Amino acid sequence: MTKMKKIVVIGGTGLIGSKAVKLLQDAGHEAVAASSRNGINAYTGEGLEAALTGADAVIDVSNMMSFDKAAITDFFETSSRNLTSAERAAGVRHHVLLSIVNADQLTANPYMAGKLAQEEAVVSSGQAYTIVRATQFHEFIETLAGAYAADGVVKVPDIHFQPIAADDVAATLVEAALGEPKNGTVDLAGPERATFKSFIRAYLGSKSDARPVAADAAVDYFGAPVVTGSLVPGEDYIKGRITLTEWLKA
Template sequence: MKIVVIGGTGLIGSKTVAILRQGCHEVVAASPRSGINSITGEGLKEAMVGAQVVIDLANSPSFEDKAVLDFFETSGRNLLMAEGAAGVRHHVALSIVGIERTPDNGYFRAKVGQEKLIEASGIPYTVIRSTQFMEFLGGIATSSADGNIVRLSPGLFQPIAADDVAAVVADVALATPLSGIVEIAGPERAPFNHIVAGYLKAVGDPREVVCDPEARYFGGRVEEHSLVPLGEARLGRIGLDEWLRRSHAGA
């Protein structure tokens, strides 16, 4: 099977490509560096020839509200048009749990727009909504820091390891399209501030995490269940302690 992975050299993309190639599939790891650009349209027509599945893992280089909306709308339209012309049978896209519940987050609004384009395209699809990746915990702490104080909401949080995300993406890509959404999350759920405090302690970061119900998450207010699945979800196998052990071993 020929599978095109847009964003195939990124964190999730590179892991997904490796899994699919181990299964002896023909995989195109598409990125602007390889001459395949979902924003300009460069190389898309050629990449899609003979492809049965396209996995969209592209991400905006800017998180500014207008820029990120423009990115996902432009990229989505270009991809779906090229896929329709090539007869692609399954469009898989990685999205985010809770995007419809946090309308004041510009990035989340852009992902909602991306999902609407997919739904309206007529191409069989599966949208995978994921919770935040464990790999970004350090960046989240830094973005929420004021000096040595990190202010975070006590809302529930359920981060997932990138290895688990990639495993699900590869599995979904080889399955029958759902023409719907599957949600994925890590195996452990706890207050946001507790998880980040545990991470900082484990990596020897001396910053203090303070529980602040008014703290924003990339501009969005966090309620108790804003960032976790509300219903059934596929859970990853790698807990935070195991992920920390693997990360330390690979350092």
């Protein structure tokens, strides 16, 4: 029988975090759903010492949605420094961070610059870690369709896309946290790769939204210039199970 462990999920009330907490609890582990509204704040350090006492691993899926580069970088960098130093003080074995595929190549996008700063804070911390870089979530496609819509048309970058379901992301993070630290990065993507345009079209179609979707090589990714492979991993990556069609049906 697997030994029960205490795992602290920073951002445990959010989309990915709440799924990770449930998976851990269902498997018999003690999962702490840490978030600022629960009095555990990675940015200020409030409540961290008590929350981390006796913890085996931390999964960091906290988030701040901003395109202010200084603010987002400060949030991710400071939070990661606070977390990893509190983890070292408490003897926590493993820090698992959720980041984004190719974040290091897309830093003209201020959010990606923040994610890279977050990764670098973890790598340089001295704490044992695994960084899981995921592609965009199925749950994020609606936001993307909205962001690229103007004048009755949705005009998206002319690139490949390989989105993943939040359930697959949460399961991968839980498996990583219970395993050995890689002290490195693994990529995670959905089961199907196609054009960005085709995924947006399929999503809108499922909502009976007939707006035309166009691909344009001049369109960037929130400030970052992109090429065909900018949002998808290389050959070596973990593949999720749930297709967009299955996710839409569910």
